[in-house]
Amino acid sequence: MDFTLSKEQQMAQKMYREFAENEVKPLAKMVDAEEYFPKETVAKMGKLGMMGIYFPQEVGGSGGDVLSYAMAVEEMSRVCGTTGVVLSAHTSLCAAPIFENGTPDQKAKYLPKLCSGEWLGAFGLTEPGAGTDAQGQQTRAKEVGDNWVLNGSKIFITNAGFADVFIIIAVTDEVLDKRGRKQKLCSAFIVERTDPGFKVGKPEDKMGIRGSSTCELIMEDCTIPKDRLLGVRGKGFQLAMATLDGGRIGIAAQALGIAEGALDETVAYVKERKQFGRAIAAFQNTQFELAEMKARVDAAKYLVYAAAMKKQQAMNGAKVRYSVEAAEAKLIASRTASDVTRRCVQLFGGYGYTRDYPIERMMRDAKITEIYEGTSEVQMMVISGAMLK
Amino acid sequence: MKAIVCVKQVPDTQGKVAVKPDGTMDRSKMATITNPDDLNALEAALKLKDETGCEVVVVTMGPPPAEGMLRELMARGADRGVLVSGREFGGSDTFATSQILAAAVNKIGVGPEDVVFCGRQAIDGDTAQVGPQIAEKLHLPQVTYAANIKKEGNTLTVKRMLEDGYMTLKVNTPCLITCIKELNEPRYMSIPGIYSCYAKPLEVYDYEALKDDPLIETDTIGLKGSPTNVYKSFSPPVKGAGMMVESVGQLVGILNDKHLI
Numbered sequence: 037m038d039f040t041l042s043k044e045q046q047m048a049q050k051m052y053r054e055f056a057e058n059e060v061k062p063l064a065k066m067v068d069a070e071e072y073f074p075k076e077t078v079a080k081m082g083k084l085g086m087m088g089i090y091f092p093q094e095v096g097g098s099g100g101d102v103l104s105y106a107m108a109v110e111e112m113s114r115v116c117g118t119t120g121v122v123l124s125a126h127t128s129l130c131a132a133p134i135f136e137n138g139t140p141d142q143k144a145k146y147l148p149k150l151c152s153g154e155w156l157g158a159f160g161l162t163e164p165g166a167g168t169d170a171q172g173q174q175t176r177a178k179e180v181g182d183n184w185v186l187n188g189s190k191i192f193i194t195n196a197g198f199a200d201v202f203i204i205i206a207v208t209d210e211v212l213d214k215r216g217r218k219q220k221l222c223s224a225f226i227v228e229r230t231d232p233g234f235k236v237g238k239p240e241d242k243m244g245i246r247g248s249s250t251c252e253l254i255m256e257d258c259t260i261p262k263d264r265l266l267g268v269r270g271k272g273f274q275l276a277m278a279t280l281d282g283g284r285i286g287i288a289a290q291a292l293g294i295a296e297g298a299l300d301e302t303v304a305y306v307k308e309r310k311q312f313g314r315a316i317a318a319f320q321n322t323q324f325e326l327a328e329m330k331a332r333v334d335a336a337k338y339l340v341y342a343a344a345m346k347k348q349q350a351m352n353g354a355k356v357r358y359s360v361e362a363a364e365a366k367l368i369a370s371r372t373a374s375d376v377t378r379r380c381v382q383l384f385g386g387y388g389y390t391r392d393y394p395i396e397r398m399m400r401d402a403k404i405t406e407i408y409e410g411t412s413e414v415q416m417m418v419i420s421g422a423m424l425k
Numbered sequence: 426m427k428a429i430v431c432v433k434q435v436p437d438t439q440g441k442v443a444v445k446p447d448g449t450m451d452r453s454k455m456a457t458i459t460n461p462d463d464l465n466a467l468e469a470a471l472k473l474k475d476e477t478g479c480e481v482v483v484v485t486m487g488p489p490p491a492e493g494m495l496r497e498l499m500a501r502g503a504d505r506g507v508l509v510s511g512r513e514f515g516g517s518d519t520f521a522t523s524q525i526l527a528a529a530v531n532k533i534g535v536g537p538e539d540v541v542f543c544g545r546q547a548i549d550g551d552t553a554q555v556g557p558q559i560a561e562k563l564h565l566p567q568v569t570y571a572a573n574i575k576k577e578g579n580t581l582t583v584k585r586m587l588e589d590g591y592m593t594l595k596v597n598t599p600c601l602i603t604c605i606k607e608l609n610e611p612r613y614m615s616i617p618g619i620y621s622c623y624a625k626p627l628e629v630y631d632y633e634a635l636k637d638d639p640l641i642e643t644d645t646i647g648l649k650g651s652p653t654n655v656y657k658s659f660s661p662p663v664k665g666a667g668m669m670v671e672s673v674g675q676l677v678g679i680l681n682d683k684h685l686i
Contacts, residue, residue, distance in 0.1 A: 043493075044619050047500060051614040085616035098616035 052111035064116035067247035082153015096148030106289040106344040113293025117401030118247035124286030125194040130157020137267035158199035160190035170273040177206035186258040197249030222272035233258035244400035288365035291373035291405035298380040336369040363418040370405035377402040426538040427480040428470035432463040442660040462544025464611035466604040499622040500614035506627040513632040516648030523558030528638035541601040560601035569603040
């Protein structure tokens with residue numbers, strides 16, 4: 037597989053690095069400490085076309101590619117895990133399903149504003165009693181006249197406190213399967229923050245990505261027009277799973293970025309920090325730790341980039357699926373991020389445990405990548421499921 | 426109306442200096458960046474484009490790989506690029522460079538409403554000569570060290586930042602302005618800009634393209650046309666880390682220990 041970056045991708049990577057260094061890194065400590073949602077950064081990213089990187093310019097996107105998008109999440113996460121996930125959830129979980137499943141009218145209404153960053157997007161699948169388990173879904177949508185009326189609640193919704201547009205999964209139909217058991221069928225809907233009966237609940241107090249807004253969504257007779265149904269009625273769960281395949285590439289890129297950022301900080305620190313009269317970089321334990329971490333991070337990087345390139349093939353019209361590649365990328369990158377950040381804290385010693393250095397924040401931020409958009413265990417179900425088919 | 430921006434690719438000051446046997450710099454072996462002041466010049470032109478919708482043309486003299494820099498400037502918003510490149514131009518000092526760039530700007534064409542923007546000076550030579558020399562050779566009024574520019578009709582009001590104060594003056598187009606970093610904050614490349622910059626027009630002006638301009642003579646361009654002789658280029662030796670002393674007593678103690686006093 038050829039991982040040579042195109043001229044445009046190299047240029048984009050350079051721009052992401054400059055932007056991350058100048059605009060994102062200086063805020064990262066405050067974003068974490070004050071649980072501050074970086075809305076000014078989001079506005080800047082929108083202006084530069086970073087909120088719709090891989091969508092065509094005809095629908096308001098930037099005309100880039102999926103790998104360039106993954107690199108954007110990677111580079112932002114390298115300095116601030118929160119900023120990385122804001123970008124990832126918005127693009128992969130809201131703009132992408134509208135681009136991939138929307139009617140021409142839905143695309144025309146939502147994509148230009150999502151891609152420009154004027155509107156922020158979010159995605160609601162998880163409920164108190166159900167995540168990846170479709171049959172556990174409790175939120176229901178009923179047809180009433182010319183409207184859909186939604187009732188239920190969603191939890192752990194990334195970007196919720198600041199999002200304008202939400203993709204909501206709800207049960208619309210029940211059918212009997214071959215053995216006569218009731219089977220719930222879900223559908224996807226586009227819900228706007230201002231729709232009647234829609235409320236955003238209290239934000240979660242989290243271990244990491246503390247600036248990211250994670251809230252409950254409450255729908256009480258939430259009434260939306262008929263034309264907000266996204267995709268095919270009854271196929272909402274499949275839409276959600278396909279959306280998460282893309283989302284996992286974003287989260288894998290976030291995990292990769294966090295791990296690379298931890299290595300950046302650690303390489304600088306071990307050259308400065310002196311013990312027994314020498315920089316700790318001179319000790320072989322430090323060198324071997326760094327070497328192994330770097331090799332693992334690069335391995336994760338190739339998986340993430342390969343998954344992004346596979347999604348690009350699908351975007352270009354090839355009949356390929358990338359569920360397994362995305363699951364592998366997320367499984368390995370998130371595990372690498374947790375492992376690498378923990379080992380980096382160890383190299384920092386006591387200072388690494390303090391909030392004077394960014395490394396403990398990176399360790400806290402890394403953990404979530406093993407949990408959201410499908411836990412590592414779910415990724416292993418996806419991978420082994422394809423093997424044992 | 427258009428804004429023409431003269432830019433230079435310079436060695437990245439983070440990188441090392443490579444020197445050829447003849448004492449001049451070996452630019453092909455050095456990491457490069459766009460000269461920082463030139464980015465302020467481009468930003469001034471792009472602001473003018475935001476206000477008036479004018480065309481922005483970036484022009485540089487350099488080896489073929491300088492195209493990469495021009496593409497990046499187009500990704501920031503410039504509409505087209507001109508790369509002035511030819512063996513005959515190699516080894517030019519500021520005098521010869523300004524002969525060639527003035528001829529190139531002439532070929533692009535300076536209309537009655539047009540403005541030529543340059544950075545104040547390049548971080549490699551630090552001469553601040555090329556901008557003013559281009560203006561002289563094109564018989565354009567020039568304003569150097571611009572820290573603020575306002576355009577009303579064909580008149581620019583420019584605030585010049587000098588060592589001991591400011592000077593504000595008005596100048597009519599066409600004119601040439603050299604820009605300093607205080608003028609503005611250069612914008613980033615945008616993603617749509619990056620993904621469309623290779624589709625924008627880029628012309629290469631070689632010796633053939635410019636030779637009919639009266640400014641271009643064999644003894645006014647290249648090494649031969651350069652009155653400057655480079656004696657030697659070198660990387661300054663790396664100094665060891667210094668040591669902070671907290672008191673005069675400590676300093677005297679150290680000097681005493683080394684038997685220096």
